[in-house]
């Protein structure tokens with residue numbers, strides 16, 4: 001038995017030994033039963049297989065790290081062959097099926113490759129006749145899978161050389177660390193490319209399968225090691241690279257929708273940044289227009305005409321009313337359309353007109369979660385007149401009067417008998433009102449029948465400092481004045497449903513009449529619905545980038561619960577907010 005114990009010799013020696021053993025032991029066996037037993041035992045197939053496995057393992061230990069690898073795969077093949085002889089019944093059948101599975105085969109093959117350490121690339125041999133003066137050439141081999149290479153090329157205007165123009169951060173080329181911007185491409189898979197156009201080279205690349213060999217002359221300026229910037233932006237416009245004539249490489253572009261959060265990976269190029277979607281696992285960056293570039297072309301494309309006049313939205317007539325709704329009074333949103341005068345009660349200052357800062361491109365954002373006990377974010381509701389802002393506010397207030405509150409507006413009109421200062425309104429003189437306007441003390445203000453009305457910033461602070469959620473509805477052009485750290489406004493756009501649904505759902509609803517000055521309620525007219533829908537569309541297209549939540553007020557109960565859930569999340573979950581709100 002020493003041969004077995006030490007494992008010396010080869011497989012055939014062992015088998016011979018196993019076969020010889022019964023006859024060699026024969027002289028020492030007395031009974032025929034013992035003799036049969038010995039023959040059966042040493043002739044048993046499983047014993048032979050065990051010996052074989054033992055041999056292989058011994059072989060591995062002796063030769064490690066050498067080619068054990070083929071053994072895992074070939075051992076499995078041998079084992080399958082042996083087992084097939086036994087017939088595919090029961091456990092054997094199951095084992096055979098298992099060994100035949102492509103996953104198991106792949107696993108064994110991976111094991112073999114790793115154990116053999118055979119993952120170094122097989123580079124073509126260096127030519128013997130290298131000229132010492134020849135430029136240094138780099139031969140790179142990358143294995144192509146479904147993922148794009150993540151690099152773009154261009155033809156140098158002066159020399160005509162094919163150069164690597166861009167390396168997309170996190171892409172295959174970037175991760176390899178082997179290709180750099182400025183490298184000159186000489187050959188792809190042995191095909192010289194110096195006489196080819198970038199498009200032709202891309203075709204060669206597209207047709208290549210598996211490993212691709214590049215011959216390149218390294219660029220003079222090596223890229224500085226990039227430190228990964230952790231800058232996140234919220235996109236304020238939709239972008240589709242396939243439709244962008246200016247992008248240097250459409251395939252390298254990154255598609256996004258307004259409101260998406262992107263991580264900016266590189267701003268090295270002033271015109272084309274590299275970015276990736278925050279929520280996507282794919283580490284490869286794509287090209288997006290830089291902020292400056294987007295602003296420039298936006299301004300060129302859309303001369304002042306794009307500006308949707310604030311007055312147009314707010315061309316409502318105001319009512320000097322303070323409607324009581326079960327203890328709830330409207331905030332300052334007191335206006336209705338006015339066909340007669342078409343004059344807004346809301347002032348539109350010069351600064352509210354279009355300016356460069358209004359061009360919706362990107363806004364740098366950071367995750368924010370309200371600390372328990374901290375002030376609540378201001379909840380700003382916007383929507384076309386009659387869409388149901390007051391109804392939704394009323395429902396919120398009724399649902400939790402301790403938690404939600406509205407502001408008390410200011411007016412310069414004389415107090416009426418039954419009114420209490422600070423309850424329906426804060427009553428102040430015209431002079432003081434005008435001084436306060438000058439001092440920017442109002443979120444918004446207007447004039448009706450010779451009297452001023454307005455919502456002051458102080459009234460908002462007053463609600464917030466009571467640790468309540470302040471519900472404020474404003475004209476959309478006022479949102480930008482509220483977008484500051486002290487308020488961190490959460491802007492909800494209440495959108496009308498399609499007109500058929502308005503007709504259906506508002507059958508019994510009443511809207512404040514614009515036919516008389518008393519604010520009497522009347523059923524919605526077809527004209528009201530049409531205006532609500534078109535104003536809603538205009539608001540969304542001009543101010544949509546400022547909305548954090550859009551709620552379609554179709555079924556009132558559904559809209560209300562959607563709003564309530566969203567407001568709860570604002571208090572408890574992490575949201576992206578402009579980074580400048582965290583700098584105060």
Ligand SMILES: Nc1ncnc2c1ncn2[C@@H]1O[C@H](COP(=O)(O)OP(=O)(O)OP(=O)(O)O)[C@@H](O)[C@H]1O
Pocket residue numbers: 333335336383384385386387388389390391392505506509510511512553554555556557559
């Ligand atoms: N989803 C809805 N289904 C049916 N009726 C609704 C719905 N939403 C609001 N209403 C009704 O529509 C009418 C107008 O609503 P509300 O006064 O809240 O509008 P508003 O946006 O505040 O308008 P305004 O600009 O005039 O202040 C009310 O009678 C209200 O009850």
